[in-house]
Amino acid sequence: METKELKIGTRLEGQKRLGGLITDHYNSAREIELTREKPIAWASTLAPSEILWAMDFCVQYPEAYAATSGARHVAHGHCEITEQRGYERHLCTYCRNSIGATIGQLEGREVFEPLARPDFLLVTNNTCILITKWWEHLSHYWKVPLINIDCPVLLPGMDEKEAVQHVKRQLVDLIKFLEEFTGKKLDYDKLQEIVAHAKNSSDNYREMLNKNKSVPAPATYFDIMGHNFPNLVLRYKPEAAEHYRLLNLELDQRIAEGVVPFANPKYRIYWDGLPYWFAIRQLSEKLKSLGMCLITSTYFEIFAFDKLDPDRALDSLAETVATAYFSRSVDYKAKFTEQVFKDYQLDAGVFAYAMSCKPGSITMRYVSDYVQNKLGVPMTMIEGDLVDETFYNAERNNMKLETLAEMLESMKK
Amino acid sequence: MEKVLARFRAISEQPYQSAAEWKKLNKGKIIGTLPMYFPDEIIHAAGALPVTLFGNDDEPITLGDKHMMTNACHQVRSSFDLLLKGHYDFLDGIAALHVCDQVRFFLEVWQLDHPLPFFHEMWRPYKLHDTSRPLLAQELKRLLNALEEFTGNKITPDQLLNSIAIYNQSRAMMRQLNQLRSDYPGIISAADMVHVVTSSMLIPREEHNQLLAELLSAIDTTQLPVVNRIRVVAAGHPCDPPEDELLNLIEEQGLVIIDDDFFTGGRYFAEDIKADGDPIDALVDYYMNSTPCSTYHYADDWRREITQTSPYAEYIIDKVKKGQAAGVVILRLMYCDPLDLEFVLLKNRLNQENIPYVSIFTESGPGAFEATRTRIQAFMESL
């Protein structure tokens, strides 16, 4: 990679704006918790929250809370609470963080910035099956209703349209329940408006991801990763699309001026799996020191609600939920990942195995081998967990990253 | 009676020998299915032999950890290991549904790593609700079509109903045996009860029905051992069969298992499928009304007043009360996500009802056997 005339960028301006959006969101939720002017719902990442927003719910995301807990190093403490109640250590740590924080909240313990208490829970099983059991526990603790949208794995031979219909039937049923629950009818015009905002936000989000196809890339994966928050939590508001629009302008400017995120980025690297939330800084520093610029990850696909269409609000919502990336077969994911390597001109891959996340990790070796065999790019697999740092050994992982750098070096010769 | 029991034991201990022999004689197709709840009746109706694939406790896992997930359950890792080592090469195909994340994700790589001529995954909706019925029916039909194509045999509704009837007969006899074990504790050991059910998943059902009928007629309730043991219900241990050694250990300490909810046990024969009308509808009904399991999501309860935290726990409590049991022995597997999450709800409910229980992890190695013995003894002494 040429390193002529490259300026080193400082922190993205958009970071400040993002911070403001996040603070406003949580402040507003705390306010609503006190005034009870709106019902509060907890939703899973791939849930059809558009329906909740259209019915004037304030929506919170326990999975985003788990990520924050990991980043603030409080997740392990939450998980420990669950161990005392009989939850086994190997269980998903997003789940145990959430349950631990819930128990803490209910028992008046000190819990890091707890989520506003829910009146309703909405979960989908298109990330995994365990999540449905996890949320059943949440509904027992909070004593509030839970609805699960069952999303089939898109198996070879299965007709995708049938999966979409299956989800749609459940969305109709969900709406019926919510109308009973809130005593209000769903305003379909409002739903359409929200889906329009969400689509706008998603399109801009996708554009943001595409910026890193540039060589050199204007930002690293670490710079971008926090910016999935607006599309996940705030896409119902025009502010989300606006945030991305401004961020994209900023990234465009960087590309035009040849600004890079750190000095001497030598290699363009792919990250597979979810982030190790507690190790962001450490990993970021280590990769920087090796000249490795983390460019992108298929993890970002989860937050891309591309298929939304305001002209077919409910149908496109059903499609979005039914055909999410995590519902795809491993064969699909392997091919998709290969394409990402090509589109983003990537030199190597880091596969981040997470001890307690089976959906993410079991198929990692297959995808890594597939892409390596097709494209001849070196890969490494590091180990850790999503939020519980006791499963992480920085030194071991550093060694593997160094080996990857050495492999790349020797390929140049 | 002993002779028939020995036959059941032999089949369970050499699970695929019988299948291999059947293949030589019948030149038919053998389809391996993974636990739990696969609609074997459809395979039977296609003229193929359905055989359930269990892991092997005595074979150390080597290749099966190829994809690194060593904190997955033994059943899945071991069966993957056996697949890679060629132990399942007598199979013409594999069919499964996703009871849990481990099965789902391992299955994805199974077919890619070691392809078999026939491979079919079926989606069983987690939500037991009316909205799930159409997709479940579609998935059952998709399976039926795939089997028709593979075997070259047409499966008419009557044929499927006939297969269902044969399996119902089997389940009815198993229920009969189970009731006898509750009425006359000690009449059959827990280990043998498991062998009876396990062996049914390894040989043609008609053959097994004959053997089971023989066993039932050989039971003479007038000549019974006097048993002064404490009645307990055994719960947990989904998917693969619990080891003889463990069940015998439990029953040697002064307890007698009068009912259980193992897959290779109580939950397998609890319900029948309606053997008339539209067979696909009947299968859908069967799943929708199935015995509570930690691998299902119970949505309906959340529309009513929340009184039940766990239908599974209620099911176990019901067994305890009906069987007049003194307590529950919960057998747990390492790294079983569904049961580990359900356990927390179960123990809370058992505590609420003041039902004594002991929880035992079954794979702690032979060194832990003595520890298990001590725990069971302590449990018994507390009853």
Add this chain to the structure above:
Amino acid sequence: MITVGIDIGSTTTKAVVLDENGRYSWSVQPSGIDIPAIGKQVIKNALDKLGLSLQEVSSIVATGYGRISLPFATKTVTEITCNAAGVHHVFPEATLIVDIGGQDSKAIKINSQGRVVQFAMNDKCAAGTGKFLEVAAQTLEVNVDELGAISQESQNRIVISNTCTVFAQSEIVSLIARKTAKEDIAAALHESIVSRVLGLIESIDPELEKHIVLTGGVAKNIAIAKLLERMMGRTVLVPDNPQITTALGAAILARD
């Protein structure tokens, strides 16, 4: 030019001195807290064997767990890359390396230039590593170096089903209580360790590799090499001094 490679492992520290004619000497010492001091000592011992002094050394490459703690190293390279370079030097045709060290095991695929193409590691647990044998030897009350020879005397094959070192220990105790012969237990232990490593090898897709090179401290145990050969159905080559292959590779890379 004279170079030095030093491999600072968690159990032992190894140094290799390589002269301009390709001759090399080596020295091994137990690792300890004072890494620079031990490092200096081990290097000096190796230099003494060739009658050389530190001043004559043009470059030092440090590798292994403690590589970042050696202030006088010219540069650091990971043990995987060093192992590959070392094996390539000894067996130029080699394409697959299995390293069973004190606390981890690795499978490494290399190309015809001795560069690393792919690698997999088991460093989560002690099973499949030297630690497993150490713990087992202690339980059997024999010297870990004797285990290989003892296992060769086995007449009855038994299986140790526990892959976890801790549980395997209690399994051994109960086998001893049942009067099982030590040699049969030793043989089962070897089978267990090789089985664990097989899974690792399998994960880097070794179908096309002609033979396997075994390195690391455990490779000194010929029973392991023989068993691996039998279980993989392929030739297993062991360098004369398998424990120092990585340090040798470091010394070679120091020439770059």
